[in-house]
Amino acid sequence: MDALQGVEVIKTTNQEDFFSGITKNIYGFFQDKVYHLTFTGLRFGLFAECIATVLIVAIFAFASWLVLEKQIKIGEMMAILHDGKYRYSSRQ
Numbered sequence: 001m002d003a004l005q006g007v008e009v010i011k012t013t014n015q016e017d018f019f020s021g022i023t024k025n026i027y028g029f030f031q032d033k034v035y036h037l038t039f040t041g042l043r044f045g046l047f048a049e050c051i052a053t054v055l056i057v058a059i060f061a062f063a064s065w066l067v068l069e070k071q072i073k074i075g076e077m078m079a080i081l082h083d084g085k086y087r088y089s090s091r092q
Contacts, residue, residue, distance in 0.1 A: 059084040 063077040072080075 056081075056084060 060081060063072070063080045066072045067074055067077050
């Protein structure tokens with residue numbers, strides 16, 4: 001109820017333009033921060049995807065090398081790749 005009385009005071013003293021400007025500035029400030037936070041999230045997501053891709057390729061290369069050296073079998077390599085894919089993938 002106090003908020004409605006405050007609106008009446010603003011209207012009767014003809015300060016609507018003043019408070020409208022303040023509201024637009026505050027809203028613009030927060031919109032700008034949300035915009036920049038979105039770009040920060042996108043950069044972080046891209047970085048995480050690149051790291052995950054490099055790790056999965058490294059696991060694949062190492063497991064393939066172990067198969068070629070006859071230290072593990074291809075089924076074991078597939079199990080390693082399956083585990084590595086779900087462990088290091090950023091989208092789960």
